[in-house]
Amino acid sequence: MSRFRSLFAPLPLLQRNEERWFWLFIAPFLAGFVLFALLPLIASLALSFMDWNLRGTPKLVGLENYADLVNLEGKGKLVLKAFSNTAMITIIAVPLQLAVGMAFAMLLNQKVRGMALYRMAFYLPTVVSGVATAALWTWILGTEGLLNKGLDLIGVAGPAWFNEPESVRWGIIFMLIWAGTGGMTLIFLAGLQQISKELLEAAECDGAGRIRRFFSVTLPLLSPTLFFNLVIGLIGGLSLFTEPFVISGGAGGPANESMSVALLIYRLLIRNLDFGFGSAVAWLLTIVVMVLTVINFRLSKRWVFYDD
Amino acid sequence: MTTRSAADSRKGLRIISPGRLALYATLTLFAALFILPFVWQLGGSLKTPAELASGSFNLFPVDPQWGNYAEVFRRAPIATWFANSVVIAVLGTIGATLTSAFCAYGFAVLRARGSRLAFGMVLLTILVPYQVLIIPEYIVWAKLGLTNTPIPLVLPWFLGGGAFNIFLMRQFMRGLPRDMVDAARVDGAGELQIFRRIILPMCAPALAVIAVFHFIFMWNDFLRPLLYLQDPSATTLPVGLSGFVTRFSRQWHLLLAGSALALAPLVIIFALAQRVIARGISVVGVRK
Incomplete structure (x- = not known):
């Protein structure tokens, strides 16, 4: 009152x-x-x-x-496919980006000479990510692409990554790790540089080994940064669009295996002019993102450590 | 501080330890892996189709085919796409940088009831996935007859400049000393004057960060131009280029030359603005 x-x-x-x-x-x-x-x-x-x-x-x-959305015999089938593809790619790519990004940041944090150069190398793919790099990867991961030629040398016959239903999502995951790790590396590095040397030295004096120091000092103090990267990574993963669009010519193929939710909404809007159903899918995505974000923030209270 | 840096420089003179050597070897290996695709691309864009198909691992061709680039320009309106991309990215960046600073001044400096509620709206906007907005936005722009103009891509950035940018600017402005604002007020300066003469100049580092990141974002943006600029003469470089993958699916030399052209401005900006980018990331990463 x-x-x-x-x-x-x-x-x-x-x-x-x-x-x-x-x-x-x-x-x-x-x-x-x-x-x-x-x-x-x-x-x-x-x-x-x-x-x-x-x-x-x-x-x-x-x-x-x-009703169409949950009718898995009809229109809902493709929606489920799009959500499960997006979820699979996100669930595999984001933890890998986080792990690799953190590992690179730990390496770079050891007073490396030529830091600017390494930083640039890791971050360049993030800056130029998008259509141009997706196009580049269709070449590298093509049937006779560079990766497969390399695999040939060690006697492995690689798949036509983006043309086969079994491998297309793995190709996308590969691209996302290459393109997304650099940004996370730099954010982790900024977080690591905030951790006071005194604390780590004190832990060392108390007899804590490298591994113990990482889990008891570095990781808790880095947890806000980890949380930030996790949230950004998840939002990025759930709005996946450019990579599947470019490699499949906008179709989400082969066999809908690269169809992401965002790509499906785009197709419902532009190709099918199915505004009503498209909006229902878009709202489902919004609700999923909101719920995940709330869960994320709730859970973060248990493991994210803010010292101020 | 001095003793530490002295110790560092002494360390530099010492013979490198096996541990350091392993560290540098690992870093260099991975850095090379991250860079290699670009080198391959550059080399590949200068090869003949036959050379590309032959499967040689040569990074660069013996006889570089600069004509590949000329052919790309002949076969597609690359120059037009490039110009469209520049216009849209520059206008959007101006809008986002200026209006996010303008709005952030309100949130960071001025006190008002309802300020927290309004800032809550900023945070909420960050979380709304863009995909949920595209259907109604597309319908409205199409009904207004403004598709195939830069307006749908540029105008929204002049209205607030993006929630995330407002958020960053506000964080930065809150870290500035307040007494200068108070002193200026005592001297009778108006809010617009304080914003323009005092706060904006002090925000130069933050403005640079937002400008660089927003330009990169605008340049790479794909979904929006794909929706609103379907006419090939109005579209941007990424959208035009995306058609290459299907159109030139067997003509890798053209695809590689085209994507090299799209990458070039970003690589240049990245090289020039390296420090700004590094500083920007530490600001984003440390203060959430």
């Missing part, structure tokens, strides 16, 4: 003036928020209860799109 009153109580002139400026300064954000976040969000929720393909008027169909 008291809080309620304070909202409407008259303010001193100077403070009121400051408030007015506050709203003026954040006005662009508010406009952007309403136009490019809030209204589209509401519109897509509304569309998910409709049937519309740009021609004619939208028709209310109630929960039909959501």
Whole structure:
């Protein structure tokens, strides 16, 4: 009640003036928020209860799109496929990016000469990631690509990575690790450099070995950085789009094995003009992302250590 | 501090230990693995189709085919795509950098009721996946007849400049000394003046970080131009290039030359702005 009153109580002139400026300064954000976040969000929720393909008027169909979503014999089959592909790629790629990124950061943290050069080498793939590198990888991982030629030398016949249903997702995972590790490395490195040398030296004096020092000092102090990288990695994984689009020419093939959720939404929008069903899929993705984020933040209270 | 750096330089003169040697060997090996695809690409883009198919492991061809690049330019409107990419990335970067600083000033310096609520909206926006917004946004831009113009790609960045950028700018501004703002107010300076004359110049390092990262983001952005710029003459380099994979599926020399052209500006920016990028990452990584 008291809080309620304070909202409407008259303010001193100077403070009121400051408030007015506050709203003026954040006005662009508010406009952007309403136009490019809030209204589209509401519109897509509304569309998910409709049937519309740009021609004619939208028709209310109630929960039909959501019924389609769970109808695994019909339209829902591809949705399930897209979600399971995306989940599989994320669950394998993100922990590997984290582990490799952390390992590189630990190596770089040992007062290395020529640090700038190494840093650049690891980070370059992250900066140029996207279509150009995905195109490059279609060549390296092609049937007669460089990787397979290398495998030939040791007597292994590699698959046509992006053309076979069994290997296409592994090819994408490979690309993601190559492209995503560098960013994480640099963020981990920044985190490692914040850890006080005194603490590590004190642990060493107390007789803690390398492994013990890592798990008892470094890892807990690095946990906020690990958490940050995890959240960023998960969001990136769940919105996977460019790599599957480029390697499959936008089709999500072969046999829908590279279809990601984002690619499916794109296809429903551009190819099928199935706005209602597409919006239902988009909302399902939003809910998944939100729930995962909440779970992530809840769990983080148990293992992330903030010293301030 | 001085004793430590003195000890360091002495260490540098000593003969390198086996442990250090292993460390450098590991780092160099992995760094090479990360860089190798680019070198292959550059070399491959200068080979003849026959040489590419022959399966030689030569990094660079004996007889470089610079004509591959000329052929790419002949076969696709690369120059147009390149120009479109530059216009869109530059405009979007200007918008994001300036308006995120403008809005962050409100959040970081000015006190108001509702400020926490509004900042909550900023954080919420970071978490909304872009995919949920594309269907209604696409419909509206299409109905307005603004697809195949840069407007759908550029305008949103002038309205707030992206929630994540506002967040970063606010963090940075909160670390600046407040007494200068108070002193300026006592002297009768208005908020716009304080923002422009005092805060903005002090934010130069943060502005540089946001500008560089946003430019890279805009240059690489794929989904938005793919949606809004379907006309081949209006589209950007990544979108145009994505068609190469299917169009030139057997003509690797053209694909490699095309993607080398798309990478070049980023590699240049990366080399020039290395320090800004490194500093930016430590800011992002340390203060969440």
